Amino acid sequence: MSQSKRAVVTGGAGFLGSHLCDALLVEGWNVVVVDSLLTGRLSNIEHLRNEPRFEFIEKNICDPFDPGPVDYVFHFASPASPVDYATHGIHTLKVGSFGTFHALGVAKKYSAKYLVSSTSECYGDPLEHPQKETYWGHVNPIGPRSVYDEAKRFTEAVTMAYRRYHNVDTRIARIFNTYGPRMQLNDGRVIPNFMKQALRGDDLTVYGDGSQTRSFCYVSDEIDGFMRLAKSDEHLPVNIGNPTEFTILECAQQVLKVTGSKSKIRYEPLPQDDPKQRRPNISKARQLLGWEPKIDIETGLGLSLDYFRKAVAEEAAVK
Numbered sequence: 598m599s600q601s602k603r604a605v606v607t608g609g610a611g612f613l614g615s616h617l618c619d620a621l622l623v624e625g626w627n628v629v630v631v632d633s634l635l636t637g638r639l640s641n642i643e644h645l646r647n648e649p650r651f652e653f654i655e656k657n658i659c660d661p662f663d664p665g666p667v668d669y670v671f672h673f674a675s676p677a678s679p680v681d682y683a684t685h686g687i688h689t690l691k692v693g694s695f696g697t698f699h700a701l702g703v704a705k706k707y708s709a710k711y712l713v714s715s716t717s718e719c720y721g722d723p724l725e726h727p728q729k730e731t732y733w734g735h736v737n738p739i740g741p742r743s744v745y746d747e748a749k750r751f752t753e754a755v756t757m758a759y760r761r762y763h764n765v766d767t768r769i770a771r772i773f774n775t776y777g778p779r780m781q782l783n784d785g786r787v788i789p790n791f792m793k794q795a796l797r798g799d800d801l802t803v804y805g806d807g808s809q810t811r812s813f814c815y816v817s818d819e820i821d822g823f824m825r826l827a828k829s830d831e832h833l834p835v836n837i838g839n840p841t842e843f844t845i846l847e848c849a850q851q852v853l854k855v856t857g858s859k860s861k862i863r864y865e866p867l868p869q870d871d872p873k874q875r876r877p878n879i880s881k882a883r884q885l886l887g888w889e890p891k892i893d894i895e896t897g898l899g900l901s902l903d904y905f906r907k908a909v910a911e912e913a914a915v916k
């Protein structure tokens with residue numbers, strides 16, 4: 598990627614989007630963020646305020662938008678945590694549909710490359726384990742998670758259609774659970790919940806019996822995967838996630854260990870359609886991108902500790 602190029606990042610004020618902006622700036626890009634700030638936060642991009650190669654446009658991409666000529670469209674806008682997409686269900690469907698048409702329209706207009714952040718939710722509550730990109734998934738189209746799952750499946754469909762019908766140079770990253778600094782303390786995801794609870798000495802809320810599994814990728818590994826995919830010519834979906842699988846109970850124990858907390862575990866009901874297991878098969882990313890996550894969960898939680906400590910202290914100061 599050359600020095601003077603310009604990229605637009607939808608959702609660039611979000612957790613992943615803002616880390617992506619940092620990586621693009623390091624590689625010499627000019628970066629424009631388009632974000633409605635519904636779930637994104639200015640604090641995530643505050644450190645870029647005086648960066649001359651950075652620009653922020655506050656806009657909801659469900660309406661058409663035009664950032665001017667760009668060489669790359671990174672389409673990252675969408676509520677992404679189960680609590681956020683349950684709260685903003687219809688908006689989530691609109692961002693995945695209208696927002697995706699608009700993002701692809703920008704790529705088409707400026708002959709820009711395009712990469713979209715899709716999700717392991719495309720696999721639903723999977724019957725194949727671990728999940729390969731060729732697996733079509735097991736999704737409840739009318740359940741509470743469908744606003745996100747189906748929006749993202751539709752996002753992938755629109756992306757492939759723009760490639761087939763309009764020759765847009767597209768890429769699709771399927772993201773598995775990712776964590777790290779800048780996650781919202783109250784977005785309801787398991788790592789922020791457990792970190793907050795552990796640091797406050799509250800009980801850790803394990804849903805169900807905690808035997809369901811997830812595979813957690815530290816944010817710097819995830820961003821490295823996106824950057825490699827962005828530079829590749831692969832247009833079919835690529836899983837970007839850490840293949841080391843933990844039960845949620847093991848995840849709680851890791852958080853207790855890293856924080857040194859004496860919090861207890863409290864069991865709460867399992868949400869409807871909560872996937873029983875999630876683990877990416879990353880053979881394709883390994884082979885195609887030479888990508889391999891490097892940071893194990895204990896290290897990653899350790900790297901996230903300062904951020905969560907500050908977030909908990911800030912929240913306590915406001916109350």
Ligand code: UDP
Pocket residue numbers: 678679774785786787788790791802803804805809811845867868871872
């Ligand atoms: N979970 C939990 N306690 C919490 C939050 C989440 O046990 O306080 C569980 C949740 O039921 C799911 C897993 O942790 O099985 C991951 O949930 P998250 O909301 O982080 O993301 P998901 O992978 O379900 O999209």
